Each structure stands twice: as C-alpha cells, then as structure tokens.
Amino acid sequence: MFPEASLADRQNISYMGQINPPKKSVTYSRKMDIKADCPMEVSLHVLTGKWKPAILSALFRGPQRPRDFAAGLPDASKRVLTRQLNELEAHGLIAKTVFDVLPPKVEFYLTPLGLSMKPLMEELNNWGLHFEKFNREILPK
C-alpha cells in the first residue's frame, strides 16, 4: 500500500487521515472564511498573515497594547497590524479590553483558544530550527 497507491485511485487527497482536498473556497493565501474542510488548512489559515506569528508570540508573554506591537514591529504598518489583530480576534484566538479613558487604551490578550496554540507554535519553531540545522549540515561551506 505504498509505492503505487496512486492518488488517482481515491479521487481525493487524504490529509493525515482526513479526506478532503482544499476547494475553491481556499484562496491562494488561505483567506477563505474558515470553511476549509481540512484541519491542516484551518490551522494554516489562522496563522496566515505576515505578522500574526509575531503578534501571537508577543501575546504569549502577556497582554499587549497596539502601540506595543507598533514599537516591536517597526516594519509593520498600523493598518495591517489593526487588520491582523481583528482577524485573530474574529477567529477567536485573541480578545481585547477597551478602557474608557482618554487617550484611548486597548489591551489585547490570548483567549483559551489562543493559548491552545502553544504546542503547535513550539512545533513550528522546532521544525524551523531543524530545517536550519539541516541546511547548515547539508550545504556546508
């Protein structure tokens, strides 16, 4: 059941046990609305966004205000930061406290769902390190 277990035989790609290929609803950067029917795609979807990994990593150290992100991510434009925060919030990974003061004060923090990403983020980090180490060994010089 290995060498010639051609894909053609099953009509569908099986993702780690799940049977469901990405459909048209999945755009090139996975910006569909969580309708992806494959768990792997779902995970990648919520992480898709240039600054999302950075935002989440920061929140794992504690609540952060918008200006904190802006200061820590000087290359990110305010508009994009705001949008990605909104997306993460819409996906349920983060939430915010809006203080009724002036000037405005907002604080973002991880929800239980966001906190549940820790193992996955560690695995992403682990494999990234493995990849870099692997390349250093294979492509010496």
Next chain:
Amino acid sequence: MFPEASLADRQNISYMGQINPPKKSVTYSRKMDIKADCPMEVSLHVLTGKWKPAILSALFRGPQRPRDFAAGLPDASKRVLTRQLNELEAHGLIAKTVFDVLPPKVEFYLTPLGLSMKPLMEELNNWGLHFEKFNREILPK
C-alpha cells in the same frame, strides 16, 4: 514579567525564545527565500502554497507521479502544481526520479527532511481539529 512586559521595551518581538522579527524580506505570503531569521517563519514559509499541504500529505502515503496529483487535486492547475513541486524540491522537502522513457515518467518522493515534517503536520492537524471542535461547542446552534 507578564502584564506590562511591553514590546516597546525590547525593540524586537521574541518568537518563542528566538529574538528576530520578520523583516522586509518576508513578503505578504512569506515568499522570501528562506532568509527569514525566525524558525517559525521558516516553517510556515515552506508550507505556504495552496496545494503544498495536500502534496505533502499525499507523499506521506508513498511516491506520486505528477498525474496522480493532478487527478487527486482536480481543482489545481497543472502550472501551479508544477511550481509548488519545484518549490518543495528547492526547499529540500521532496525529490524526484526521472525515468528516461517515453512518454515521460517522473516520480516524487519525500526526502528525510520532508519526512521530518510529520510531527509538525500532525500538530497542525490536531490543532485544526481542536479549533473546529471548539467552535462547535462555543457557537452551538
């Protein structure tokens, strides 16, 4: 060292222990050339591509020919499939055997580096399932 450990204090976002924010080299969909200095970004980079998770999942079941992918992923255009296979190959996750026959025959398979992605892919799958289950419970009806 939690609530007010503002990002502004460190100038840089720390990714799970690594200190290095994504720089300009990281385009909106992480298509820089693996120069990302953050391991998490590296992992997400090699997985970025609409059909890459599907391609890798299929290869975990054994070698596959281009036409197998085409048959299993009817919504993917041949051009994109070819390009993503090339990218995966360039990143060292997969390799191919080119048979010198006519009509041409090519077979792709996972390299050791590609095989090493299994834990990460399982974690992606796990979290995706968790997310879906979580949403079913929180947003009943």
Next chain:
DNA sequence: CTGTATCCGGGAAGATACTG
C-alpha cells in the same frame, strides 16, 4: 506524460492622511 511561456484577476500588505 511532463513541463514551459503568456496573460490576467484578485487579494494582502504598505503608505498616507484623517477622525475621535
């Protein structure tokens, strides 16, 4: 069967200015 060359549409990210 496999892979390449063009051309196009759409959406993310960025820049800037403005509001409360």
Next chain:
DNA sequence: CAGTATCTTCCCGGATACAG
C-alpha cells in the same frame, strides 16, 4: 492613542496554448 479610508504595489494562483 486607536482606528478608518483611499490608493498603490506586488505576486500568487489560474487559464490557455504549446513544446519535448
């Protein structure tokens, strides 16, 4: 300080036609 509104740029993904 936080968020919004425009406008621009870039490039992935898709369609089609063609070559070996």
